[in-house]
Amino acid sequence: MTGKVYLVGAGPGDPELLTLKAARVLRNADAVLHDELVAEPTLQLVPRHAQVYDVGKRCGEKKVTQEEINSLMMALAGSGLQVVRLKGGDPLIFGRAGEEIAALRQASIPFEIVPGITAALGAAAAAEIPLTHRQSSHALVFVAGHSASGFDETDWPALVSLGATIVVYMPGPHYAKIAQNLRAAGLEGEVACAVISKATTPQEQVYSTTLQHLAEAPVLPTPTLLVIGRVVGQSRHQFLPAELENAAPFARRLEPEL
Ligand SMILES: C[S@@+](CC[C@H](N)C(=O)[O-])C[C@H]1O[C@@H](n2cnc3c(N)ncnc32)[C@H](O)[C@@H]1O
Incomplete structure (x- = not known):
């Protein structure tokens, strides 16, 4: 059974600027791959059982490559999990969502985009x-x-x-x-x-x-x-x-x- 990937915008910093839909999706997540700019209180919405991966950058240095992020996201969804790819601001603005969407489409993995405040x-x-x-x-x-x-x-x-x-x-x-x-x-x-x-x-x-x-x-x-x-x-x-x-x-x- 294939799971699903949600590309979710976490907003610009204030956790209260998260949308209700983003909060719901995060509360139901089995796995979360998040960027560095995501606020800690937002991550606290993620259930305890969920796998959480920090795939952001530190000091301008990329810890995880885009290809590794794509592979991890697809492997998790491929094993039937509800996966949240959580990005600062809006996922479609300077967020490499285009590359992730292309990879998900190619692998026929269902996905949905939840916009955020850029x-x-x-x-x-x-x-x-x-x-x-x-x-x-x-x-x-x-x-x-x-x-x-x-x-x-x-x-x-x-x-x-x-x-x-x-x-x-x-x-x-x-x-x-x-x-x-x-x-x-x-x-x-x-x-x-x-x-x-x-x-x-x-x-x-x-x-x-x-x-x-x-x-x-x-x-x-x-x-x-x-x-x-x-x-x-x-x-x-x-x-x-x-x-x-x-x-x-x-x-x-x-x-x-x-
Ligand atoms: C890789 S882009 C991601 C943009 C994000 N997807 C969005 O919609 O806001 C990261 C850049 O967004 C801007 N940015 C993100 N959060 C910010 C904040 N709280 N205050 C000022 N600039 C911010 C900065 O220019 C930062 O270098």
Whole structure:
């Protein structure tokens, strides 16, 4: 008897952002293969009898290859188990779900995708950034800061011409390069940017600046997201007056509202 694989999104960090369906599937799991970015309270939903495998990365080093993950997932489902492949955010966004879906289809293993709240949405909500706006942004683009090939394959002029809010996943420490590409593509230096670290967790930090000063942004603890666009200026984070910002770019931690 073949089991089933659920590709499940765990959301951006706050365990309360897990969907009801994801929670139900986790509670019924026989085996869970999870990524590093999945919060501990989420994993506590998994029943005690279930097999739990941490197949995430540590310090940028891959512990388990994608092929090993695929094989393990298929072997577990092939033995009749309900398997949850649990990924941070949404499984279909920068989550290698395409490779896993292809392997499952090829092996004729039944699967289902349970979406999650992607990091961009969690970060925007936490920093109160409207990702679209009737006056200033009619499009939203998610782009990876580094590609699998190691080369920057992003068509920056095309993105800028859309007038979109740009969310850069996995920006790494490459703020200067990203800013240079966007300026070269025609985006004005005064466009607002925010680096959001560990969004929706108690360690969340938001650093607000403008494109012309992005290169000076501090490297905040990972995971981080970079949001660029006029809408970022609507964040509840106050921008320093330009002359002060030049002198002292600032980072601030979100304090809980009283
Ligand atoms: C491999 S991608 C996975 C994205 C995930 N599937 C999603 O939908 O959010 C990992 C990247 O997502 C972003 N990310 C994930 N969780 C985050 C968080 N809580 N705060 C900021 N960025 C986050 C970071 O850019 C991180 O490098």
